[in-house]
Every structure is written in C-alpha cells, then in structure tokens.
Amino acid sequence: MSELKDHAALAENFNADELRVNWHDETLWFIRQKRDRSAHAIPDWELLRETASQIKHNVLSNLSEYLEQFEANAKANGVIVHWAVDAREHNQIVHGILKKHGVKEMVKSKSMLTEECHLNDYLAENGIEVIDSDLGERIVQLAKEPPSHIVLPSIHKKKEEVGELFHKHLGTAPGVSDPQVLTETARQHLREKFLTRRAALTGVNFAIAETGEFVVCTNEGNADMGAHLADVHIASMGIEKLIPQRKHLGVFLRLLARSATGQPITTYSSHFKKPRKGHEMHLVLVDNGRSIHLGREDFRNSLKCIRCGACMNTCPVYRRSGGHSYHNAVAGPIGAILAPNFDMKKAADLPFASTLCGSCSNVCPVKIDIHNQLYKWRQVIVQEGYADSKKTLGMKAMTQTFASPATFRLAGKAGRWFMRNVPLAVSNKLNPWYKQREMPVPPKESFGEWYRKNRK
Amino acid sequence: MTVGLFIPCYVDQFYPNAAIATLELLEKLGVQVVYPLKQTCCGQPMANSGYEHLTHESNELFVKNFKEFDYIVAPSGSCVLHIKDHLHSDKYPAEANAIRGKIYELIEFLTDVLKVDKLKARFPHKVGLHQSCHGQRGLRLAQMTELVARDFSKPEQLLSMVDGLELIELTRKDECCGFGGTFCVAEEAVSVKMGKDRVADHLQHEAEYITAADMSCLMHMEGILRRQKSNVKVMHIAEILNAQEI
Numbered sequence: 228m229s230e231l232k233d234h235a236a237l238a239e240n241f242n243a244d245e246l247r248v249n250w251h252d253e254t255l256w257f258i259r260q261k262r263d264r265s266a267h268a269i270p271d272w273e274l275l276r277e278t279a280s281q282i283k284h285n286v287l288s289n290l291s292e293y294l295e296q297f298e299a300n301a302k303a304n305g306v307i308v309h310w311a312v313d314a315r316e317h318n319q320i321v322h323g324i325l326k327k328h329g330v331k332e333m334v335k336s337k338s339m340l341t342e343e344c345h346l347n348d349y350l351a352e353n354g355i356e357v358i359d360s361d362l363g364e365r366i367v368q369l370a371k372e373p374p375s376h377i378v379l380p381s382i383h384k385k386k387e388e389v390g391e392l393f394h395k396h397l398g399t400a401p402g403v404s405d406p407q408v409l410t411e412t413a414r415q416h417l418r419e420k421f422l423t424r425r426a427a428l429t430g431v432n433f434a435i436a437e438t439g440e441f442v443v444c445t446n447e448g449n450a451d452m453g454a455h456l457a458d459v460h461i462a463s464m465g466i467e468k469l470i471p472q473r474k475h476l477g478v479f480l481r482l483l484a485r486s487a488t489g490q491p492i493t494t495y496s497s498h499f500k501k502p503r504k505g506h507e508m509h510l511v512l513v514d515n516g517r518s519i520h521l522g523r524e525d526f527r528n529s530l531k532c533i534r535c536g537a538c539m540n541t542c543p544v545y546r547r548s549g550g551h552s553y554h555n556a557v558a559g560p561i562g563a564i565l566a567p568n569f570d571m572k573k574a575a576d577l578p579f580a581s582t583l584c585g586s587c588s589n590v591c592p593v594k595i596d597i598h599n600q601l602y603k604w605r606q607v608i609v610q611e612g613y614a615d616s617k618k619t620l621g622m623k624a625m626t627q628t629f630a631s632p633a634t635f636r637l638a639g640k641a642g643r644w645f646m647r648n649v650p651l652a653v654s655n656k657l658n659p660w661y662k663q664r665e666m667p668v669p670p671k672e673s674f675g676e677w678y679r680k681n682r683k
Numbered sequence: 684m685t686v687g688l689f690i691p692c693y694v695d696q697f698y699p700n701a702a703i704a705t706l707e708l709l710e711k712l713g714v715q716v717v718y719p720l721k722q723t724c725c726g727q728p729m730a731n732s733g734y735e736h737l738t739h740e741s742n743e744l745f746v747k748n749f750k751e752f753d754y755i756v757a758p759s760g761s762c763v764l765h766i767k768d769h770l771h772s773d774k775y776p777a778e779a780n781a782i783r784g785k786i787y788e789l790i791e792f793l794t795d796v797l798k799v800d801k802l803k804a805r806f807p808h809k810v811g812l813h814q815s816c817h818g819q820r821g822l823r824l825a826q827m828t829e830l831v832a833r834d835f836s837k838p839e840q841l842l843s844m845v846d847g848l849e850l851i852e853l854t855r856k857d858e859c860c861g862f863g864g865t866f867c868v869a870e871e872a873v874s875v876k877m878g879k880d881r882v883a884d885h886l887q888h889e890a891e892y893i894t895a896a897d898m899s900c901l902m903h904m905e906g907i908l909r910r911q912k913s914n915v916k917v918m919h920i921a922e923i924l925n926a927q928e929i
Contacts, residue, residue: 239872248876256855263828272831541829543859547876580870582863582877583731584816589829602731609733622734629692630740632721639696659868663875664906667697674695674702678718682706 231573234580238548252546254382259540261489262590269481279478280594283531286469287521293436293469294512300439301510304501309511314344317513321346321428321461322353324509328459330355330426334417336443336450337361338430339377339534340463340513342556346428357428358420360449362413369396375550377557378487378536383549417449427453429499431464431510432533433479437472440500441510444483444493451497461509462499466517467530479533482592486535520568525603529564531593538587538597544580553577560587564600567608575613578604636675643669685715687752689786691762691898692724698898701919705758705789708925712797716756719748727765731864735769742772742779750778754796755786758921760818760896763788767822788822789921790896794837799844806926807847811890812838813881813904814857815897824896828857838896841924848923851888858884862903878907886915894920 242248266272286293298308311317317340325333333350335341335357347357347368359368363380367373369392374380381389390404397416399408429450433442441462443450454460470476484490502508521527539545539559550558555566555574560581566574578601587597608614628634645652646669654661686709690702709716725745726738745766749755757763766786772779793799814836818824825836842850861867861877868874882904885893893908893915895901901917908915 235870235872238870242872242876245876252880267831269831543861543877544870544873547873547880579733579866580873582816582859582861582866582874584859584863585820586816586827586829586857586859589820589827605731605733606735610736614733618732619734622729622732622737626729626734626737626740629724629726630744632723632744635692635723639692643696659871660906662871663910664878664903665909667902667905669697670699672699674690674699675718675720677699677703678706679720682718683720 231576232554234548234552234554234576237552237554238544238580241549241552242547248547250385251383251549255540255546258379258488259537259590262486262537262540263489265485265489265491269485275478275482276592276594279482279533279592280531282470282475282478283593284528286471287467287527287530290466290469290521293471294466297434297436297439297469298512300437302439304439305508306439306501307507307509309509311511311513311515313515314513317344317463317511317515318346318349320511321463322350322355324459324461324507325350325355325426328426328507330459332356332358332420332424333426333428334358334360334420334424334449334453334457335428336430336445336453337364337380338428338463339374339556340430340465341428342374343515344463344513346463358417358424360417360420360447360453361445362410362447362449365413365417366392369393373551373556375558376536376539377534383551417452421452421456424453425457426459426461427457428461428463429454431462431468432483433476434464434469435471435473435476436469438500440473440498441468442476442496442498444480444496446490446494448495451495454499458505459507459509460499460502461511463511463513466512466514467532483533483535486537486590486592516569520565523568526564526568526600529561529595529597529600531595532561532565533593535592537590537592541586541590542581543584543586544582548580553580560597560601561595564595564597564604567604571608571611572613575608578602578608636673639673643671643673647671684753685717686792687749687755688716688718689722689725689749689755689757689762690718691757691759693902694758694898697902698919701758701898701921704919704921704925705756708789708921709756711803711925712793712799714797717752722748725762725765726769727762728864730765730769738769739773742770743774745770746772746775746778746782749782749786750775753785754792755782756789756792757786758789758896758919759898760788760790760815760822760824761899764817764821788818788824788896790818790824790837790841791822793924794840799841802841802844802924804844804924804926805846805928806923807928808891809849809851809889810842810892810894810923811851811853811885811888812842813860813885813893813895813900814838815895815900816857816859818896819857825857838920842894842920845923845926847928851885851890853884853888855884860900860904862900864899867903874903875907878903882907882911882913882915886913890915892923893917894923896920
C-alpha cells in the first residue's frame with residue numbers, strides 16, 4: 228500500500244533535520260510545562276477533570292435529547308439551524324448560504340471541523356475565497372499547508388519562515404522576522420478583510436442545550452471581529468460539542484485554556500445567542516461519522532474531546548514527529564484515536580505511532596483513556612485486516628516460539644550463539660534496531676540455564 | 684510465602700544478571716522463591732502489536748506455570764502490567780483472574796508487600812533513575828508530573844536505602860525513552876530520537892549509571908550509549924539494590 232501515507236516514514240523525514248526536531252520538541256515541551264504550572268495552581272484540578280468528564284458522559288449518553296433541546300432553543304432565538312450528515316453536506320450547506328447572499332469572499336476563524344470537512348478546498352472549487360483569520364491558520368494558509376496542531380496551527384514554522392511568507396504575500400521587507408512587526412502586518416492585512424467581508428464563519432467550542440447559545444473561545448478576537456462585522460454569521464459545530472446547561476460552562480472554560488496553553492482563560496470567550504436586526508445567524512450541526520463513533524463502546528468517550536491539544540504537547544512521539552506526520556486534520560494521540568473511526572484503512576498506521584506511555588490520558592482535561600484506546604484500535608485494525616501481512620507472519624512465528632518452552636529455549640540458545648559467533652547475522656543494515664543502536668551483548672548462559680545449575 | 688519468579692523472555696536471554704539479582708535479593712529478604720522452568724513470554728509483544736488474539740497459548744502456559752504461587756514477582760513493570768490488564772484464559776478463567784491480582788513488579792513487592800525499610804546494599808556511584816512508563820503510569824510506582832497529586836516514588840524510596848548511591852536530578856523526570864516494544868523498530872527514527880534525548884538528559888547531569896525497573900528501556904538506551912561510545916552503563920534496579928560494592 229505504498230500510496231498510503233505512513234506516520235513512520237513521514238516522521239523519519241521530519242527527523243532528517245535533528246536540530247529542527249530539537250526546536251520543535253522544546254517549543255511544545257515549554258507549553259506542556261506552562262500547562263503543568265497552571266494546573267498545579269488549582270488544588271482541585273483533578274476534581275475539575277473528573278467533573279468535566281462526567282458532564283460529557285451525561286451529554287454523550289443523552290445526545291439526541293440535548294440536540295433537540297438545543298435546536299429548539301436556538302431556533303426560538305432566531306438562529307437558522309442546519310443538519311449535515313457528512314462533510315459533503317456541510318460544505319454544500321455553507322456554500323448554499325453564501326450563494327444565496329451572493330458572497331464571494333468569507334473570513335473564517337479557527338474551526339477544526341472545517342479542516343476535517345476540507346471546506347476551504349470545496350469553496351475554492353466553487354469560486355469562493357476563504358481567508359483564515361486566526362494568525363497561525365493564516366500563516367499555514369499562505370504556505371498552502373494544513374495546520375500541524377489543533378491549537379497552534381503553525382507551531383512547526385520558525386519566525387524566519389513566517390517572515391519569508393509575509394514578504395512574499397503581504398509585502399514585508401525581505402529578511403524581517405521580528406514577531407512584533409510580523410504580527411502588526413498580519414493585523415493590518417486581516418483588518419482590511421474583516422471590514423470588507425460580508426460573511427464570517429466561526430467554529431463552536433461549546434453549545435449550551437438549555438439556552439440555545441454557543442460559545443467561541445479565541446485569543447485574538449478574530450471570531451468576534453469576523454462575526455460582528457459581517458451580515459451573515461455561519462457557525463459550524465460537531466454534534467458532540469454540547470453541554471447541558473450554562474452553569475457547566477465554567478468547568479470547561481477553566482480547563483480549556485489551562486490545558487491548551489497554560490493561560491487561566493482564553494482572551495475572548497464569546498457567547499452568541501441571536502442575530503442582530505437585519506443580520507443572519509446560521510448554525511450547521513455536523514455528524515460526519517460521530518454517530519458511528521458513539522456506537523463503538525470502546526471508543527465513544529473520545530467524543531468528549533474539547534480540542535485543547537494537551538495530549539499533543541505532552542506526547543513525546545508527537546513532539547518528535549511533527550503534526551503533518553499524522554496526515555489527518557487532527558494530529559497527535561487524540562487524532563490517532565479519532566481518525567480510524569472515519570477511515571480505518573487510511574488511518575491504520577496512526578494507533579501504532581505511540582509507545583503507549585500513557586501521558587496523554589493523564590493530561591486530558593476530560594479524562595479520555597487515550598492510550599487504552601490506542602491499544603484497542605490496534606486490535607481492531609489487525610482483526611479487520613488492515614495490518615501488513617509480513618507483520619502477521621512474524622507475529623505468528625513469535626507466538627509459536629513462545630507457546631513451546633522447548634522451542635523457546637532452543638531458539639534463545641541458537642540466537643545467542645549466532646549473535647556471538649556471527650554478529651553480522653543481526654548487526655547489519657537490514658535490522659532497524661542496529662541502524663542507530665548497538666545490539667545487546669549476548670551472554671553465554673540464559674537465566675534459565677544458570678538457574679538449573681545453581682538452584683535446582 | 685512462596686513466590687513464583689517470572690523472568691521476562693528477553694531478560695532471561697540477554698540480561699541474566701538482572702534476573703539473578705532479583706532472585707538473590709528476594710532470597711536475602713527471606714522469601715522462598717521458585718522459578719518455573721517452563722516459562723517463556725507474557726504475550727505483550729503480540730498484544731501491543733494488535734495481535735492479542737494470538738496470545739491464548741502463551742496465556743495458558745503462563746497460568747499453568749504460575750497458578751500455584753502465593754505471589755508472582757517479576758523485575759519488569761511492563762510485563763507485569765500486561766498480565767494485570769490482559770491475562771485471560773478460557774481453560775482456567777478463575778486461575779487467570781487470581782494471577783492478575785497476585786502478580787507484582789519487584790519494586791512494589793518490596794515496598795508494599797515486604798515493606799522493606801532497610802537494605803544491606805552499597806553502590807557508590809552517581810545514578811540516574813529512568814521512570815519506565817508502564818511501571819510509573821500503569822502500576823503507579825511513582826507519581827507522574829502530569830497529575831496534580833501527592834508526589835511519591837517507590838524506586839527512589841528503595842534507592843535511598845543504598846549506601847553511597849547519589850541519585851541525580853533530571854530535567855525531564857518522567858519522559859518516555861521511546862522503546863515501546865515493536866515501536867522501537869516500526870518507528871525507528873522517532874524511537875531512536877526519544878532514546879537519544881533521554882540519554883542526553885542523564886549525561887548532562889553526569890550519571891555514571893542509568894537504572895530502571897524495566898530492562899527493555901535500558902536495553903534501548905544501552906544500544907544508544909554504546910553506539911555513542913559512552914562509558915555510562917545501564918543497570919537494572921535489582922542489581923543496584925543487591926550490590927555489595929566496596
């Protein structure tokens with residue numbers, strides 16, 4: 228399956244530049260440390276996580292009722308509610324709204340859902356230009372790349388590279404990489420877009436069933452700037468984004484930014500409830516595989532995810548492979564357990580891109596058992612026939628060796644004899660262990676052999 | 684009390700000294716230890732690769748080998764965690780279930796069952812402790828830095844009883860070394876990079892030895908140290924707790 232992208236191969240490419248890997252690792256580790264300091268400042272942090280997890284458990288257990296309640300309340304507030312069964316329908320709905328208003332250009336704040344649906348490409352094919360208004364997203368958009376991280380879309384880019392992009396696209400002087408100058412340039416560039424665009428799309432962080440309102444969290448105020456200046460506001464949300472009541476919001480807002488960046492709260496936590504007079508507010512509720520996911524008992528609680536990215540920042544594999552190695556809208560450990568639900572064949576490699584160290588499950592603010600799900604996805608992927616056949620043969624041979632104590636003893640003895648006497652049998656280029664590591668020095672005697680002589 | 688000694692397959696074959704130290708240490712502490720000769724592997728390499736369905740035979744062999752003991756002890760957090768989480772048997776369901784409750788990793792057996800509060804050991808060296816993930820996060824041998832909870836470390840508790848030993852501080856206390864079972868070859872580039880970074884942390888803090896409760900992590904880091912022609916050695920924690928250096 229050489230046409231399929233593979234995490235191990237992509238990560239090997241990423242590791243060709245070791246200094247860059249060091250920089251990437253240190254940058255994200257810095258954020259993980261900020262998260263730790265921030266979490267440790269809240270004595271009841273673990274209680275907060277447990278509470279959030281239980282609230283989401285309730286939501287997932289009663290999802291259809293909360294969705295109907297939310298829809299009814301949103302409609303009563305004057306919001307136009309749409310339902311999309313998949314990415315295609317979502318994109319068609321958004322396109323339909325824009326077409327109705329004769330809109331050819333739209334600003335969009337961060338929405339991982341629209342990345343998942345490949346909305347920008349779809350609209351571009353239909354002659355509509357989308358300007359991503361989150362600074363990080365604008366940077367990767369100019370570079371014609373997908374985001375490499377759900378919270379920090381351009382974390383893989385150094386400021387010098389951003390400088391080059393801005394020189395090419397936004398007219399800054401060559402060689403400028405001062406963050407202050409670059410940010411001010413982006414600010415002016417985006418200001419013009421905000422003022423002239425008649426439609427704005429935002430994501431949704433939390434939708435409140437009780438009131439029909441939705442909450443969008445940003446640090447740059449770009450969602451607000453877009454939505455307030457446009458005639459038409461479209462908000463796209465996955466159906467799992469609900470919380471029952473407004474009083475539950477505090478639990479999540481306290482967890483979200485602390486887990487994501489170590490900030491106590493996002494700069495803007497904006498509540499959208501009803502359109503202004505003469506304006507339209509649309510809400511697109513998207514399933515796109517979530518109902519199927521909800522039906523997979525072992526994996527359903529990954530739908531609790533609030534997209535904070537803490538699991539990426541803590542993941543030693545993510546930090547050293549970069550987000551693009553996951554070839555999926557959502558990278559890292561959470562991406563690796565969400566992606567196989569959508570396309571098991573395409574994502575067959577992702578649950579294996581982990582050492583199962585378990586750090587992800589313990590930073591997760593909604594206590595998703597990420598590493599256990601990685602283990603379980605491995606079983607499903609093999610059972611469904613998406614594993615490499617060579618690997619299956621190897622595993623069967625290993626199983627037979629371990630099933631018979633006599634074979635195991637013989638294989639061990641023969642193996643060690645070979646390693647001592649014909650070291651090249653294993654210490655060669657075909658052995659991936661040996662590429663950058665020495666083989667263990669084989670002892671003359673196994674423990675079993677020693678024990679027979681010394682204790683029996 | 685009779686303890687069944689479970690020695691992971693790769694320790695049996697490549698690191699017999701770690702197994703001998705485990706046996707001697709338990710015997711010194713007055714435990715009667717039996718090593719069932721027909722043991723092979725816990726089945727973890729298959730299970731973690733997605734082939735748990737192939738582990739029936741190794742599971743049944745494991746149950747047959749160990750069902751009679753009061754406790755089962757192994758010098759490996761990873762293999763013990765696998766047994767605790769995944770051992771099952773259609774032939775002997777009750778025995779398999781019982782084993783899951785009475786298997787202990789060596790360190791926790793010493794601190795929690797034997798309640799060891801002093802050791803006759805001497806190891807006058809600078810030692811870096813690698814917290815192997817499955818022991819730390821899976822068996823809770825030590826608190827992890829992610830959680831907002833009381834700090835503790837069972838391996839440090841035991842190492843502090845060793846005369847002359849100086850435990851070094853690390854910049855990243857509990858980052859994975861990148862071994863990860865078949866991950867170490869399937870994801871060779873990332874695995875090696877993780878290992879190099881872990882080793883560098885110990886070297887920067889002038890460790891003479893890197894120790895851990897899991898030999899697999901140490902085997903991986905040893906491979907990197909030796910490729911770098913470093914003089915720093917790896918040593919299983921049982922060997923240090925059993926050391927009598929002058």
